Amino acid sequence: MTGSRAKPDLKIPVEDRLFSLVLALLATETGLLKAEILSTVRGYAERYEKHGTNANLERQFERDKDEIRELGIPLETVESPDRPGDNQALRYRIPKGQYDLPDEVRFTPDELALLALAGEVWRGASLSEDSRRALTKIRGLGIEPREPVIGYAPRLRVRDAAFEPLRVALDRRQQVRFQYLKPGELAPRRRRVEPYAVVLHEGRWHLHGLDVDAEGLRTFLLSRIVGQVEISSQTFDAAPEGIQDRILAELDELRLSNAADLAVTAGSDAEVRLGKRAVRGDEDAGVIRLHFTDVAAFADELAAFGPEVRVLAPESLRTAVRDRLRIVAEAHAAAESEEIR
Amino acid sequence: MTPRRQALRAPDKLVFLLSLVPYLIEQQVIGVDEAAAHFGVPEEQIREAVRLIAMSGLPGDTGTYQSNDLFDIDWDAFEDGDEIVIVHHVAIDEAPRLAAREAAALIAGLQYLAALPENADSTALASLMEKLRAGASATPSGLAIAEPAADASLTSIRAAITGGRQLEFDYLNALGEGGRRRADPLRILSQDADWYLQAFCHTRDDVRNFRVDRMSALVVTDEPVADHTGLEVPETLFQGSSSDLDVVVDVAAEALPLLADYLADSSTAQIGDRLRVTLRLAHVHGLKRLVAGLPGLVTVVAPAEARTAVADWASAGLRGYEETSVPEG
Numbered sequence A: 001m002t003g004s005r006a007k008p009d010l011k012i013p014v015e016d017r018l019f020s021l022v023l024a025l026l027a028t029e030t031g032l033l034k035a036e037i038l039s040t041v042r043g044y045a046e047r048y049e050k051h052g053t054n055a056n057l058e059r060q061f062e063r064d065k066d067e068i069r070e071l072g073i074p075l076e077t078v079e080s081p082d083r084p085g086d087n088q089a090l091r092y093r094i095p096k097g098q099y100d101l102p103d104e105v106r107f108t109p110d111e112l113a114l115l116a117l118a119g120e121v122w123r124g125a126s127l128s129e130d131s132r133r134a135l136t137k138i139r140g141l142g143i144e145p146r147e148p149v150i151g152y153a154p155r156l157r158v159r160d161a162a163f164e165p166l167r168v169a170l171d172r173r174q175q176v177r178f179q180y181l182k183p184g185e186l187a188p189r190r191r192r193v194e195p196y197a198v199v200l201h202e203g204r205w206h207l208h209g210l211d212v213d214a215e216g217l218r219t220f221l222l223s224r225i226v227g228q229v230e231i232s233s234q235t236f237d238a239a240p241e242g243i244q245d246r247i248l249a250e251l252d253e254l255r256l257s258n259a260a261d262l263a264v265t266a267g268s269d270a271e272v273r274l275g276k277r278a279v280r281g282d283e284d285a286g287v288i289r290l291h292f293t294d295v296a297a298f299a300d301e302l303a304a305f306g307p308e309v310r311v312l313a314p315e316s317l318r319t320a321v322r323d324r325l326r327i328v329a330e331a332h333a334a335a336e337s338e339e340i341r
Numbered sequence B: 001m002t003p004r005r006q007a008l009r010a011p012d013k014l015v016f017l018l019s020l021v022p023y024l025i026e027q028q029v030i031g032v033d034e035a036a037a038h039f040g041v042p043e044e045q046i047r048e049a050v051r052l053i054a055m056s057g058l059p060g061d062t063g064t065y066q067s068n069d070l071f072d073i074d075w076d077a078f079e080d081g082d083e084i085v086i087v088h089h090v091a092i093d094e095a096p097r098l099a100a101r102e103a104a105a106l107i108a109g110l111q112y113l114a115a116l117p118e119n120a121d122s123t124a125l126a127s128l129m130e131k132l133r134a135g136a137s138a139t140p141s142g143l144a145i146a147e148p149a150a151d152a153s154l155t156s157i158r159a160a161i162t163g164g165r166q167l168e169f170d171y172l173n174a175l176g177e178g179g180r181r182r183a184d185p186l187r188i189l190s191q192d193a194d195w196y197l198q199a200f201c202h203t204r205d206d207v208r209n210f211r212v213d214r215m216s217a218l219v220v221t222d223e224p225v226a227d228h229t230g231l232e233v234p235e236t237l238f239q240g241s242s243s244d245l246d247v248v249v250d251v252a253a254e255a256l257p258l259l260a261d262y263l264a265d266s267s268t269a270q271i272g273d274r275l276r277v278t279l280r281l282a283h284v285h286g287l288k289r290l291v292a293g294l295p296g297l298v299t300v301v302a303p304a305e306a307r308t309a310v311a312d313w314a315s316a317g318l319r320g321y322e323e324t325s326v327p328e329g
Helices: A014-027 A034-040 A055-070 A109-120 A127-139 A163-172 A243-257 A269-275 A295-303 A315-331 A335-340 B010-027 B032-039 B043-054 B075-081 B100-113 B123-134 B153-163 B253-262 B284-292 B304-323
Strands: A076-078 A091-093 A174-180 A189-201 A204-211 A216-221 A225-235 A259-264 A280-282 A287-291 A309-313 B086-088 B143-146 B165-172 B178-191 B194-201 B206-211 B215-224 B245-252 B269-271 B274-281 B298-302
Touching: A014 A034, A014 A055, A014 A091, A014 B010, A014 B043, A034 A055, A055 B010, A109 A127, A109 B100, A109 B123, A127 B010, A127 B032, A127 B100, A163 A174, A163 A189, A163 A225, A163 B100, A189 A216, A189 A243, A204 A243, A216 A243, A243 B143, A259 A269, A269 A287, A295 A315, A309 A315, A309 B304, A315 B284, A315 B304, B010 B032, B010 B043, B010 B086, B032 B043, B043 B075, B100 B123, B100 B143, B153 B165, B153 B178, B153 B215, B178 B206, B245 B253, B245 B284, B253 B274, B274 B284, B284 B298, B284 B304, B298 B304
Parallel strands: A189 B143
Antiparallel strands: A076 A091, A174 A189, A174 A225, A189 A204, A204 A216, A259 A287, A259 A309, A280 A287, B165 B178, B165 B215, B178 B194, B194 B206, B245 B274, B245 B298, B269 B274
8 A cells, every 4th residue: 555546647535625624634733734734635735826925725725724723723824933914824623632522421222223313303304414513423332223113203393584594593503694584573683692592492592692773682583583694704702601591591481471362163174273271170160371472472373273273361462463364364254255355 | 015116316325335445344255145134125225335335445645546546356256256356445434423313203203203112212213313412513402392192002002913803892983883893903103193003804804094093992812813914005194995975175375285195196376365175085074074174275176076075074073162162352
C-alpha cells in the first residue's frame, strides 16, 4: 500500500476528501496552515497549483470546514501568537479529546433499541437526517442492540413551515425575523426574535425567545407565523440552560388554569374521545370538564365535533366555537343564499 | 418492513466512515455481512467504505501519503473471505461525538416516546437523555416535546401483541356505529397525539386501523392470534381505495400541510387567494369533521352532497347554541 493508489487523474469523491481532511486535522497537535492543507491533503493536493492563487480550492476548503462543523466535529482555528489577525498564519486542527465520544457515554442494548425507536419518530421529517447520523455514530461503539422494539410505529409530524428555519437558527444562535399574526389582531406584525426554545405542547409547536423590539421574553405559536422566517446573521449568547423545560412547565400551568365544561352526546365520538381526557365527569348529565391551553386551538378541535359537543363554559370558548361553526355553515350554505348576501 | 433506501449525501458518507473505523478496530475480525447487519446498510456499502478506508490516511511529513501513514487491511481476508481485519490504523480509534442538533433530535424523539405507558417510569429515559447530552459536542438546542400520556389501554394492547393473544373491544367507528370487535393485534401506530391499533379484524375479515381512543371495554383474550405472515399490512395510516370519495376543496395556502394526508394527487390550482385541491377520504363523515375543525381555512366545492353534509354538520352544531343562547347585548 503506497500513495501511488491515489492517482492524480482520478476524481476524488467528496467524502474521500472530507475523510482525509478530518484525519489530517485530528493527527496534528499544533494545527496545519491552510497552505499545508491545500498542498498535501488528498482531494485538494491534486488540484493545488504551486504558484497559483488557488482561489477555488480555498473556497472549497471554507465550505468543507462548515460541513464538518455541522456534523458536530470540533474543527478549531488557532491564531498565530506572533502574527495575530493574519489569515495566512491561521492554523486548523481537531483536538482529539473533544472529538472522541467520552468514555462514560456507553449504551446498554435496551437503550440502543429505544434510541432506534426514538429515531423512527421523525420518519419523513427533517429531523430524521440528524437522528440517522446520531444512530450511525452510536453504532460505531459496537454495542449490539437488543432485538428492535416490535409492535410500534410511532410518528410525529412537523407541519409548520416555520419549524425548520427556526431549528437551524436555534442551533446557530441566530436572530430570526418573521410576520406574526397575534390572535385578535387583524394584520400581522413584523417581529425580531432571538430564539431560545422550540417546544411541542398539546400538539402545537411554540417558539420561545427574546422579542428584540419589545425587549422581553415572548412565546409564539408557529402556526401563526405568516410567510417566511428569515434568519439574520446577527448572533446572540447561549440561551439560559433548560429554558425549554421551564417553558413547557409554564404552558402546563396555563393549561391547568383553564377549564371547560362540555355537554357531550351520549354514545358519540365526542363522548368517547373527549371523555378520556376529562378531569371530571357526570355521566348521567353528559357533562365533562377538560383543561385546555389556548381558546382558539381548543375551539378548532371542538368545532370538528359539530353537534356532538356543546360548550357550557367558559363564555369565551362558547363564543369561539359558535363563531367557528357559523363560519363553516355560512361558507357551505347553498348557492342561492350566496346570491342573497 | 424494509425502509426505503435513499442515496447518501457526502456528509452522511463521512459520518459512516468515521463510525465504521472504530467499530472495525474494536471487532478485530468481522464479516462484511455482520458489519452490514450492525449498521443496517447493504453489504456493498460496507465493502466500498472499507476499500476507501484502506487507501486513506495522513499526508505525513513529506506530504506524500507513505504506507506507514495509511490505514491497512488484510487484503486476502477481505477479497477471499469477505472479512475485514484492520492491521494498521491512523488518527482515529473512537466513535465521534454527536452534533448538538443530532442529540437534540434523539432527545426530542425520546420525549415523544415518554407518552407510552411502558415509559411511565421516566428515570430510564432521563438517564438516557443525559448520556446523549454528555455525548454531544455542544449543548443540544432547546427542542422539547410534551405529549399527554397515551391511552392506558396501550399497555393491554402491547401485552396482547407480545403474547400473541386476540383482543376484544367495543369500537365506535367514524360513522358513529358502535359494535363489539375481535381482532389479532399487529402493531401500534401513532401520528402525533393520536394512537392507532393496526389489527386483523375477525369481524371484518381484513386489516383495519382502530383509533385507540375510540376503543373501550378492552379485553385480552386467551385465544392465540392466527399466523399472519405474508399478510399485506399498509405502511401508512390512510389508504386510498377506489371506493373512496374524491372531494374538491379550496384551501388557504398556509393550511395545505394540514391536508397532506388526504390529498388525492399533487395538483393544485390557484383560485383567488386559495388553492384548489382534491382530497380522497373514506366517506363524508370524516370530511365533515375535518373541514369543521379547520374553520375558515377549507371550503368544499364539490360534490354537492359533500358540501351539504358539511353545512348540515356545522348548522346542527350551531343550533345547539341558539336554543340555549343567552340574549346578546
